[in-house]
Amino acid sequence: xxxxxxxxxxxxxxxxxxxxxxxxxxxxxGYGKLRAAFEECRKRIEESxxxxxxxxxxxxxxxxxxxxxxxxxxxxxxxxxDFHYLGSMPYDFHMDTEFAHAMKYNCEKRxxxxxxxxxxxxxxxxxxxxxxxxxxxxxxxPACILSSNMYANRSETIVLGKAARDTLAxxxxxxVVVVVSSLSNRMFTEHIDPKEDRIHSQKDDxxxxxxxxxxxxxxxxxxxxxxxxxxxxIRVQKVVAYKPAWWLAATMGQHNNYDGEVLAYxxxxxxxxxxxxxxxxxxxxxxxxFDEDDVEFYRGDRNVLDKGMLK
Amino acid sequence: xxxxxxxxGCLAPHPPHLVYADNPPQNEAYSEGGWxxxxxxxxxxxxxxxxxxxxxxxxxTPHWQTYIGTHFLGLPxxxxxxxxxxFPNLFRYNYDLKVDVELSEAMRDAASQEGIITKMMRNxxxxxxxxxxxxxxxxxxxxxxxxxxxSSNRNTHYYSPxxxxxxxxxxxxxxxxAIEESGKRVVLVxxxxxxxRHFVEEAPLPEDMSKEHIYNHSQYVWDMKIVEMMRQxxxxxxxxxxxxxxxxxxxxxxxxxxxxxxxxMGFPDFPAEIYGYQSVIGTGNVIACWDPNDDTREYVL
Numbered sequence: 033x034x035x036x037x038x039x040x041x042x043x044x045x046x047x048x049x050x051x052x053x054x055x056x057x058x059x060x061x062g063y064g065k066l067r068a069a070f071e072e073c074r075k076r077i078e079e080s081x082x083x084x085x086x087x088x089x090x091x092x093x094x095x096x097x098x099x100x101x102x103x104x105x106x107x108x109x110x111x112x113x114d115f116h117y118l119g120s121m122p123y124d125f126h127m128d129t130e131f132a133h134a135m136k137y138n139c140e141k142r143x144x145x146x147x148x149x150x151x152x153x154x155x156x157x158x159x160x161x162x163x164x165x166x167x168x169x170x171x172x173x174p175a176c177i178l179s180s181n182m183y184a185n186r187s188e189t190i191v192l193g194k195a196a197r198d199t200l201a202x203x204x205x206x207x208v209v210v211v212v213s214s215l216s217n218r219m220f221t222e223h224i225d226p227k228e229d230r231i232h233s234q235k236d237d238x239x240x241x242x243x244x245x246x247x248x249x250x251x252x253x254x255x256x257x258x259x260x261x262x263x264x265x266i267r268v269q270k271v272v273a274y275k276p277a278w279w280l281a282a283t284m285g286q287h288n289n290y291d292g293e294v295l296a297y298x299x300x301x302x303x304x305x306x307x308x309x310x311x312x313x314x315x316x317x318x319x320x321x322f323d324e325d326d327v328e329f330y331r332g333d334r335n336v337l338d339k340g341m342l343k
Numbered sequence: 344x345x346x347x348x349x350x351x352g353c354l355a356p357h358p359p360h361l362v363y364a365d366n367p368p369q370n371e372a373y374s375e376g377g378w379x380x381x382x383x384x385x386x387x388x389x390x391x392x393x394x395x396x397x398x399x400x401x402x403x404t405p406h407w408q409t410y411i412g413t414h415f416l417g418l419p420x421x422x423x424x425x426x427x428x429x430f431p432n433l434f435r436y437n438y439d440l441k442v443d444v445e446l447s448e449a450m451r452d453a454a455s456q457e458g459i460i461t462k463m464m465r466n467x468x469x470x471x472x473x474x475x476x477x478x479x480x481x482x483x484x485x486x487x488x489x490x491x492x493x494s495s496n497r498n499t500h501y502y503s504p505x506x507x508x509x510x511x512x513x514x515x516x517x518x519x520x521a522i523e524e525s526g527k528r529v530v531l532v533x534x535x536x537x538x539x540r541h542f543v544e545e546a547p548l549p550e551d552m553s554k555e556h557i558y559n560h561s562q563y564v565w566d567m568k569i570v571e572m573m574r575q576x577x578x579x580x581x582x583x584x585x586x587x588x589x590x591x592x593x594x595x596x597x598x599x600x601x602x603x604x605x606x607x608m609g610f611p612d613f614p615a616e617i618y619g620y621q622s623v624i625g626t627g628n629v630i631a632c633w634d635p636n637d638d639t640r641e642y643v644l
Contacts, residue, residue, distance in 0.1 A: 092428070093428075093429075094428075094429060095429045095541045095543060096429065096430070096541075096543060096544065096545045097543055097544065109468045110468075110470075111466050111468045111469040111470065113407055113408055113409055113414075113494070114409050114410055114411050114414075116414075116464050116465075116466040116469055117462070117464075117465070117466065119466070120466060120468040145543055145544050149431050151426055151431045151432075151435060152424075152435075153424040153426045153435065154426050154428070154431050155426055155428050155470065157428075181543070183541075183543055218501070219410050219411065220411070221410060221411055221412065221460060221496075221501060222411065222412070222460050223411060223412070223460070223462070268500050268501055269500060270497075270500050301411070
């Protein structure tokens with residue numbers, strides 16, 4: 033446990049699940065830019081003092097509560113259901129088993145159904161494979177992957193993020209947290225020439241760019257609050273809600289005090305693919321929502337910049 | 344050449360629990376049994392299929408989900424281990440199966456000619472989905488017939504249940520045409536449950552049947568309505584009511600399998616054979632068979 037009883041999250045990454053940046057980065061200029069952005073993130077992770085990469089993947093749906101990848105050495109060759117013709121994705125990942133089991137314990141302590149999975153040949157999802165292959169290709173840092181429960185809604189997802197905070201704080205591990213998700217997720221339903229790839233519609237593009245403005249401003253909690261609108265506007269209704277911002281905010285801290293950086297935004301077969309970093313900041317100018325000191329008891333003039341988050 | 348034909352159409356749900364409960368040597372997990380109503384129903388249907396002369400099984404699965412068209416398995420053999428991503432504690436099945444690539448390509452070509460977006464899957468590392476494995480294992484445990492797996496193009500999510508009906512029916516027509524031209528005798532399989540709301544918790548002993556029941560009564564009533572229409576030979580009406588059924592029960596019919604199969608069979612007006620109905624972790628599952636042969640069609644249950 034560290035002194036403040038809070039986890040040390042070095043930075044967060046939001047990245048897309050599609051395999052093109054891994055398997056066919058040269059097929060279009062956009063895929064190449066996404067690949068370069070992944071590589072920039074890889075470099076930053078290598079230069080950080082991270083002890084763990086914690087991944088929340090929207091392409092790993094679960095039903096029985098929340099599943100946590102715990103197999104110490106996960107080895108397989110993965111093939112994507114749609115993009116199998118782009119090639120195979122052999123992987124050999126090193127998971128932080130100690131973290132995974134503690135995460136399960138902390139989920140249950142907070143009332144969540146959770147279980148670890150430790151099975152040879154377990155099908156790690158495309159999004160997680162792409163992210164870990166590109167962000168941590170040499171397995172320099174152990175990882176852990178969390179599933180996205182298909183029935184979970186806001187409160188459950190936020191509690192899952194808080195369980196992650198509990199675990200990181202207890203173990204004193206410095207973390208890079210990764211959310212694997214598209215922005216708009218409507219793809220073209222026909223095969224396309226990658227060079228002609230574009231966001232599926234103007235409306236999706238407009239929403240994506242507004243979301244990117246928020247990310248760029250570090251307004252993570254604002255995005256979390258907008259999740260239901262985002263789900264209604266630019267998400268194909270495959271699951272009950274758009275959850276990545278809820279989980280990311282609950283894990284990193286439910287406030288807007290971040291330095292955001294959009295490293296790339298490109299189309300991936302019509303969907304919105306962005307590689308974004310969010311770094312906890314102490315330099316907020318105090319002009320954002322959710323960075324108040326205390327909304328229960330007025331303590332005089334604001335003095336929140338040393339804290340940067342709600343208690 | 345003799346015209347090919349569809350010799351049976353089976354609605355074959357794929358909860359991995361059923362394979363787990365059977366303890367076949369291919370599965371790593373061990374159980375004390377469970378879900379006998381479905382397993383015994385499957386065993387009876389498997390015996391019936393043994394008495395039918397057929398060349399291949401063509402299966403439509405909702406667990407190979409494709410967003411860019413309909414995909415077909417396109418290599419002659421697949422051998423690997425299928426681990427269920429949701430129930431890995433129950434299903435880790437080592438499979439070794441053969442594919443009728445000629446029939447697969449013929450169906451793909453026919454579908455393309457109908458204007459359906461298609462793709463052959465020819466990556467040797469591809470892992471065949473557990474829906475295919477489970478339904479095929481339970482219908483033909485010897486695995487002595489080649490199969491063709493067809494993916495579920497996600498029209499319900501991307502567009503609407505009505506678009507799914509149009510697309511899956513067209514796909515069914517195309518597959519039927521390809522089967523007829525192939526000269527082969529084929530069993531069609533729609534691999535899915537009816538109502539599909541799961542419990543999000545699992546009993547400490549998954550096969551503890553004292554814990555098993557349908558998720559709620561509404562799901563049960565809807566399932567029984569569909570089963571009754573199947574019994575009465577009202578397959579067209581089943582499809583007509585499917586948008587409401589799918590919405591009200593989060594039914595796995597959303598994947599299009601039953602629509603595809605009944606469409607391929609020309610929406611039969613003869614009764615379906617019912618082999619069993621039971622819940623699995625809250626979902627509703629019926630095993631049914633449409634036998635177009637008046638001489639062999641049975642009243643099973």
